[in-house]
Amino acid sequence: MKKSFLFTPGPTPVPEPVLAALSQPIVNHRSSEFKEIIGGLRSELKKVWQTQNEVLILTCSGTGAMEGAISSTLKKGDRVAVVNAGKFGERFSKIAKAFELELDEIKVEWGSAVTIKQIEAGIQKAPAAFCFQINETSTGTLHPYQEICEWVRKKYPDCLLIVDGITAVGAMSIATDKLGIDILISGSQKAFMLPPGLAFASISQRALEKMKSSTLPKFYLDFAREHKSILENQTAFTPAISLIIALQAALKMMNQEGLENVYARHTKLSQSTQKALLAMGLKTATHSPSVACTTMYLPNGIDGRKLLKKIEADYGFRIAGGQEQWEGKVIRLSHLGFYTAFDLISALTALSRALLKEGYSHKTEDVLKTFIETYNL
Ligand SMILES: Cc1ncc(COP(=O)(O)O)c(C=O)c1O
Structure with missing residues (x-):
């Protein structure tokens, strides 16, 4: 399925x-x-x-x-x-x-x-x-x-x-x-x-x-x-x-949910995703991250277009990539709207496993641990 x-x-x-x-x-x-x-x-x-x-x-x-x-x-x-x-x-x-x-x-x-x-x-x-x-x-x-x-x-x-x-x-x-x-x-x-x-x-x-x-x-x-x-x-x-x-x-x-809680959820999702991707070893593409999506440079040698297509084909996750000069170089992982911490945990797992398959070394469990601890789940 x-x-x-x-x-x-x-x-x-x-x-x-x-x-x-x-x-x-x-x-x-x-x-x-x-x-x-x-x-x-x-x-x-x-x-x-x-x-x-x-x-x-x-x-x-x-x-x-x-x-x-x-x-x-x-x-x-x-x-x-x-x-x-x-x-x-x-x-x-x-x-x-x-x-x-x-x-x-x-x-x-x-x-x-x-x-x-x-x-x-x-x-x-x-x-x-x-x-x-x-x-x-x-x-x-x-x-x-x-x-x-x-x-x-x-x-x-x-x-x-x-x-x-x-x-x-x-x-x-x-x-x-x-x-x-x-x-x-x-x-x-x-x-x-x-x-x-x-x-x-x-x-x-x-x-x-x-x-x-x-x-x-x-x-x-x-x-x-x-x-x-x-x-x-x-x-x-x-x-x-x-x-x-x-x-x-x-x-x-x-x-x-309460508007204040909606805003707090977005902030927490953004901060936790940011930290989890840093724990994956990725480099942040912006020093002023928005609550809408987390943008990170992909590791050298990884073609973002191919990676994102593969993540969609293998795991069903549609993650946004970069546009124009950033095409193929960055990912933009969304946490805007109807998302919970568990949704992001799934997306981070898919991204991590796909990167491992491409030979990019890191530990999925470190990424997830960082997310869970930052979110205070
Ligand atoms: C900040 C910002 N401005 C404008 C737009 C364009 O909106 P639309 O695609 O609905 O015309 C977008 C769409 O992603 C956006 O994120």
């Missing part, structure tokens, strides 16, 4: 109560029943985002929300500053270029977290928007998001702070309003334990004001229209109804 295990930092595994909710009959999205569902979700999402403002529920992937955040708020000729420390930072730059905006790109070496010094050096002129990731998932790096938000708010009080929390919201506590974040984005297929298809974006009063003078082209991803709709417990167009119904089940699970 072969069983499949998903260990990618998106899409992430979907728990049974959520799967069951996904199979419920479709209701019409203009019905009072659906309005009630949206009404309930509005207050639940505000709790997760720690905001008094609305959190839009969009039917698109996370990138759609990144694009909409820019196209809905900015004007032709506006300047944006973007932290580019990997694939997803680069995506903000690409979106800014697609809309022909002036761009200050703060390029950071892969695996490093940006510093305020680098930001200061990279900004030429006051930006209309500052965009960055909390977790740069392509390298598994956590940026010092609180420090960045504080700095931007102080230095550029009118600047829109557009934050990609796609692999952060729901996995760590982020005080949207306190930090002065204008738009905090996330996606369903990450900590929210749902299939892909929904994105979320909180909208501050400052962002709403900016929307009034926005001149960039937009139609489907028009946050002003979506904001008006959600105030009436609606979405502008036909949403992914099943995903929205299942979002209730996912949030119920998160609330039953």
Whole structure:
């Protein structure tokens, strides 16, 4: 028998109560029943985002929300500053270029977290928007998001702070309003334990004001229209109804565990996985590891692409590898969303046994012992 295990930092595994909710009959999205569902979700999402403002529920992937955040708020000729420390930072730059905006790109070496010094050096002129990731998932790096938000708010009080929390919201506590974040984005297929298809974006009063003078082209991803709709417990167009119904089940699970416990579990899984992989003799690829995934260099001489294919074929574990310059060189072991310590123990065992077969010497029992002791199982 072969069983499949998903260990990618998106899409992430979907728990049974959520799967069951996904199979419920479709209701019409203009019905009072659906309005009630949206009404309930509005207050639940505000709790997760720690905001008094609305959190839009969009039917698109996370990138759609990144694009909409820019196209809905900015004007032709506006300047944006973007932290580019990997694939997803680069995506903000690409979106800014697609809309022909002036761009200050703060390029950071892969695996490093940006510093305020680098930001200061990279900004030429006051930006209309500052965009960055909390977790740069392509390298598994956590940026010092609180420090960045504080700095931007102080230095550029009118600047829109557009934050990609796609692999952060729901996995760590982020005080949207306190930090002065204008738009905090996330996606369903990450900590929210749902299939892909929904994105979320909180909208501050400052962002709403900016929307009034926005001149960039937009139609489907028009946050002003979506904001008006959600105030009436609606979405502008036909949403992914099943995903929205299942979002209730996912949030119920998160609330039953308790959000603080969800965050603590992510922190413990991240720290224990990090230590276990170091005990395996692997080298960390980032000095600021995120709670979403643990990124490690593979030993010299091991082809990551072949190794990961073999782990999937032999043991059924789908573990993420590196992208672009890191392709074949790193692994990104996910602990984002529906994972327990025992899931990670299985994945670490599979990785360890596969590496042993490739002739990489270490002891599986040392790896597991380190994990168990660090997690305090
Ligand atoms: C930090 C971050 N930003 C953006 C994205 C893109 O999201 P999507 O693939 O849902 O468009 C991802 C996806 O992994 C991500 O991790």
